[in-house]
Amino acid sequence: MKPVAFEYCCPDTLAEALALLEEFGVEASVLAGGMSLGAMLNMRLVRPAAVLDIKRVRGLDTVSINGEVRTGATLRQAAALGDPVLMQAVPLLARALPHVGHFQTRNRGTLGGSVAHADPSSEIPLALVTLGGSVELQSMRGTRRVAAREFFLDVLTTARAPDELLAALIWPRQRQAAGCAFAEIAQRHGDFAIVACAAEAVLTNEGSLAHLGFGLGGVESRPIVIDTTPFLGNRADARLAAEISAAAARQANPTSDFKATAEYRRALIDALGAQVLVEAFENAGKTLT
């Protein structure tokens, strides 16, 4: 199918973009890479009065790395993957990005667009939630930050107000002595994940678990994080990984759809989750020696 007729607006500055969002509100769709929006438009799942193309907004595709890492909304996935400094600062993102769509869509798709689109099986939102990152929203009313864990509300639904632009993603820098891992099961590489697991673990010098972020995608209507505090202080080994993934499988409330039943997803969380946790523990262990 083809999109509905819409007004095409191509702001050059952030101020122009925000004024357009104020003008059109819910009638606007923001276009960055278009790898999700393009499909939604073609299928007429969205019928906006205006498409606001933010690709030419100056300064929106920049990366800054200080105490935290800030990636601008229009930074392309391929550009992020090709930035060794960024990938070293946020290694979980480096592990998640190769699973995002395909080479051909990563060439155009953006980090910010994937987060704003909020597909429940998307890898970039999952990585952001797992690491405890946040999103920066700008409007003519001002700028605010929303924790990623509060930003995703439901399928394709976020806390962004209609007049707000997702301007940047804020990633915590890799913790000292942390290890990451990411894996997913999909019908074929690049397809929507049936279950995706992401983990960032920190171990003490003695090899016990000091911190663990453990997130799941494709399971519920938004990326979720598992409460791992009951497991902290234990020896980080395969047994603990299995205990945590089993607990995650019990805690999660997976959806059933044409690709997989809830029971299958639960089994995947248990099996794949344990593998990802073991890998994260091992990667964290390597930083100790």
Next chain:
Amino acid sequence: MMRLKPGSRHRVTIEVNGKLRSGTAEPRTLLTDFLRHELKLYGTHVGCEHGVCGACTVMVDGRAVRSCMQFAVECDGAAVSTVEGLAHGGTLNALQRAFNRHHALQCGFCTAGILMSATHFLAGNPNPSEHEVKDMLSGHICRCTGYYPIVAAIVDAARELRDGDPLHKEPT
């Protein structure tokens, strides 16, 4: 700031396979449809229109992208490479010849997109493993040829290009 009204038509000029071409497009006109219906370049195929099948893949400013998920007006001023630009003077380039040799196309619907992806891919990775080729091909759906001859053709083309193929020039 550019603002184009719904339903209005606008002149779009792009450099296609090294030549400036122009036509008119509504804001909602997809790049695929602009190439086919305005510029009469029917080599680029339209498949799923949601970025999954890869049939419409072209190169925009040197990068393989889906032409069904971007608008012609977004591409004004861009350099676009399509399958029509691969052969030089009626002679197939190394990649096309490898597809011929390996029987890597049957109905040919997916072929144009795969050739454009492979062109970008090989430019950045002249010595790919079979696994890397398969990973790149995961962005394409072929429903009749089967992937094995396609993988073999791309690996073989890479070898020929490394050995130096006088007929091959990167599309501009």
